[in-house]
Amino acid sequence: MRPAQRVVPAGGLPAPRRCLACDVREQAICGGLACCELSALQAVASFGRVDRGQSLFTEGDAAAYLLTLTEGTVRLSKMLADGRQQITGFAMPGDFLGLAFRDRYPYSADAVTPVAFCRFARGRFEDLVERHPAMERRLLEFAGRELALAQEQMLLLGRKTARERLASFLLAMAERQAQDDGQPLVTLPMGRADIGDYLGLTIETVSRTLSAFAGEKLIALPDTRHVALRDVAALRALAEG
Amino acid sequence: MRPAQRVVPAGGLPAPRRCLACDVREQAICGGLACCELSALQAVASFGRVDRGQSLFTEGDAAAYLLTLTEGTVRLSKMLADGRQQITGFAMPGDFLGLAFRDRYPYSADAVTPVAFCRFARGRFEDLVERHPAMERRLLEFAGRELALAQEQMLLLGRKTARERLASFLLAMAERQAQDDGQPLVTLPMGRADIGDYLGLTIETVSRTLSAFAGEKLIALPDTRHVALRDVAALRALAEG
DNA sequence: CGAGGGTTTGAATTAGATCAACTCTCGTGG
DNA sequence: CCACGAGAGTTGATCTAATTCAAACCCTCG
Numbered sequence: 001m002r003p004a005q006r007v008v009p010a011g012g013l014p015a016p017r018r019c020l021a022c023d024v025r026e027q028a029i030c031g032g033l034a035c036c037e038l039s040a041l042q043a044v045a046s047f048g049r050v051d052r053g054q055s056l057f058t059e060g061d062a063a064a065y066l067l068t069l070t071e072g073t074v075r076l077s078k079m080l081a082d083g084r085q086q087i088t089g090f091a092m093p094g095d096f097l098g099l100a101f102r103d104r105y106p107y108s109a110d111a112v113t114p115v116a117f118c119r120f121a122r123g124r125f126e127d128l129v130e131r132h133p134a135m136e137r138r139l140l141e142f143a144g145r146e147l148a149l150a151q152e153q154m155l156l157l158g159r160k161t162a163r164e165r166l167a168s169f170l171l172a173m174a175e176r177q178a179q180d181d182g183q184p185l186v187t188l189p190m191g192r193a194d195i196g197d198y199l200g201l202t203i204e205t206v207s208r209t210l211s212a213f214a215g216e217k218l219i220a221l222p223d224t225r226h227v228a229l230r231d232v233a234a235l236r237a238l239a240e241g
Numbered sequence: 242m243r244p245a246q247r248v249v250p251a252g253g254l255p256a257p258r259r260c261l262a263c264d265v266r267e268q269a270i271c272g273g274l275a276c277c278e279l280s281a282l283q284a285v286a287s288f289g290r291v292d293r294g295q296s297l298f299t300e301g302d303a304a305a306y307l308l309t310l311t312e313g314t315v316r317l318s319k320m321l322a323d324g325r326q327q328i329t330g331f332a333m334p335g336d337f338l339g340l341a342f343r344d345r346y347p348y349s350a351d352a353v354t355p356v357a358f359c360r361f362a363r364g365r366f367e368d369l370v371e372r373h374p375a376m377e378r379r380l381l382e383f384a385g386r387e388l389a390l391a392q393e394q395m396l397l398l399g400r401k402t403a404r405e406r407l408a409s410f411l412l413a414m415a416e417r418q419a420q421d422d423g424q425p426l427v428t429l430p431m432g433r434a435d436i437g438d439y440l441g442l443t444i445e446t447v448s449r450t451l452s453a454f455a456g457e458k459l460i461a462l463p464d465t466r467h468v469a470l471r472d473v474a475a476l477r478a479l480a481e482g
Numbered sequence: 483c484g485a486g487g488g489t490t491t492g493a494a495t496t497a498g499a500t501c502a503a504c505t506c507t508c509g510t511g512g
Numbered sequence: 513c514c515a516c517g518a519g520a521g522t523t524g525a526t527c528t529a530a531t532t533c534a535a536a537c538c539c540t541c542g
Contacts, residue, residue, distance in 0.1 A: 072389045077397045080482030086399040088392045100385045107392060133374040136381060143384035150391035151329045152349060155319045157398035158327040158441030162498065192521065199400030202499060207522055224507095224521065241321030244524060403530065433489065448490055465539095466491065 018042065022118075027094030028068045029138050037132050044124040051124050056097070056109040058118070063148045065119045066098035072115030074187040077197065078107045087198040089149070090190065092176065098122070099143050112190045157200045160241070165199040166209045167238035172220065174229055186227045250391070259283065263359075268335030269309045278373050285365040290357045291350050296309040297338070297350040297358070304346050304358045307339035313356030314430040318438065328439040330390070331431065333417065339363070341382050353431045357390045398441045407450045410477035411460065415470055427468045 010054060019042045025031055030041060049057060058068065074091040088107055088179075091097055097117075100106050138155045156165055174184040188195070196206045210227070213219045218235055220228040231236060260283045265331070266272055271282060279445065288311075291297060300319060314445040315332040329348055332338055338358075341347050361369075371375045416427040435449045451468070452458045459476055465469055470476060 076429045082482045086396040153326040
């Protein structure tokens with residue numbers, strides 16, 4: 001893991017307007033809250049940024065803060081004693097980090113790109129949640145979605161082949177970046193190593209499989225950070241077995 | 242995918258006393274509720290049983306009911322088009338089924354042993370939850386725990402070897418059956434096929450690995466449904482990499 | 483006693499990992 | 513401006529853990 005986090009105080013908007021101006025408010029837990037709830041939330045929030053490669057928090061640390069991601073991509077990962085790691089997910093703008101509500105973070109969160117976030121002190125956030133059932137409902141909704149994703153990923157990791165895993169991954173990324181044109185162009189914010197650690201594969205297998213897909217005209221690889229899905233139907237058939 | 246569920250109306254205790262007499266109330270979502278909440282919950286509950294091998298619900302079905310398991314073991318699984326399946330978890334007494342709160346069940350639930358449960362119609366349950374924030378909090382707590390378990394399982398499926406998976410599984414089962422004596426005797430309610438589908442392995446690999454553990458005196462196998470953990474420390478070392 | 487499920491054990495096969503070499507890109511400094 | 517080096521990605525050859533295929537084995541139950 002790289003150097004620790006250094007939270008940069010936000011410049012820009014004056015505090016009272018910040019949440020209302022937030023791009024990701026509707027997708028985030030802040031969405032659908034009454035305006036008094038929103039301002040209560042804003043009162044316990046602080047805004048921050050970290051550079052690519054820096055850590056937001058580390059597995060096993062005391063869980064002092066909960067975060068809503070507003071810009072960038074974050075890698076969530078768990079590690080074994082000997083250094084093998086599994087990425088359990090990638091968080092993107094609007095996602096909430098810290099849903100498990102445990103004393104210690106059960107996974108690490110590292111910035112894959114430059115990242116901006118809203119940070120809530122855990123104790124104050126929990127008090128707030130206790131007083132506002134609407135927030136609790138919203139969190140439960142988020143947790144349910146996460147849980148369904150996690151179960152989908154277990155199916156992938158336990159039973160799918162390398163080709164099926166990559167096909168599933170590309171389709172999931174396309175869906176998240178949802179521009180529903182005929183041939184989606186997916187941007188990969190993370191490198192091959194992170195894709196491998198997410199799919200339970202090695203770098204080499206990821207690279208080989210993508211090359212194979214390109215050879216079969218299922219995708220095109222204009223550069224290492226972009227994938228054009230040329231045959232979504234075939235990819236979907238692969239992904240579902 | 243055996244015959245469908247047939248809910249047997251509960252005999253036994255008269256309705257008003259049922260929840261108060263329930264063995265699993267403290268572990269289940271029903272625990273820690275005020276007594277008025279408990280009786281509201283009881284009002285929308287019906288009790289049922291199914292035999293081993295029967296299905297409680299199937300992936301993709303409309304999610305009409307949510308359940309609390311009171312006796313027995315349930316297998317939760319997702320399937321690919323060609324029949325490969327991944328078991329995402331085993332539910333035991335006190336566990337709640339249906340946390341994802343989606344319109345359709347995202348996985349199937351099948352009885353591994355004879356099973357008894359409390360069943361709540363989804364709509365009525367959600368109304369109830371809306372009116373009782375304490376229940377919402379309790380559900381969030383359950384969802385957080387499930388999420389942490391799912392992430393742990395992703396690490397297992399993505400990065401652990403067969404030996405490490407089996408060691409982790411045996412320790413987790415021992416913990417769940419928590420009788421903290423020196424050499425825990427674990428009962429396996431499920432067969433080798435289910436263990437394999439849970440750990441992302443084949444029946445043969447499960448069987449071979451257990452035999453190898455027995456050969457190394459890490460465990461003893463008095464019969465196929467029981468495992469005595471003879472060297473917990475070594476198993477733990479294995480499980481953590 | 484014999485049939486049938488679940489389990490174990492053995493031999494052959496293979497998907498993906500590992501080890502290794504090479505390429506490409508990009509940023510730095512001579 | 514170009515040489516250089518570092519990091520990321522690709523490609524190739526080999527190896528291996530786990531799967532697959534196959535054959536017992538061993539209970540339980542009619």
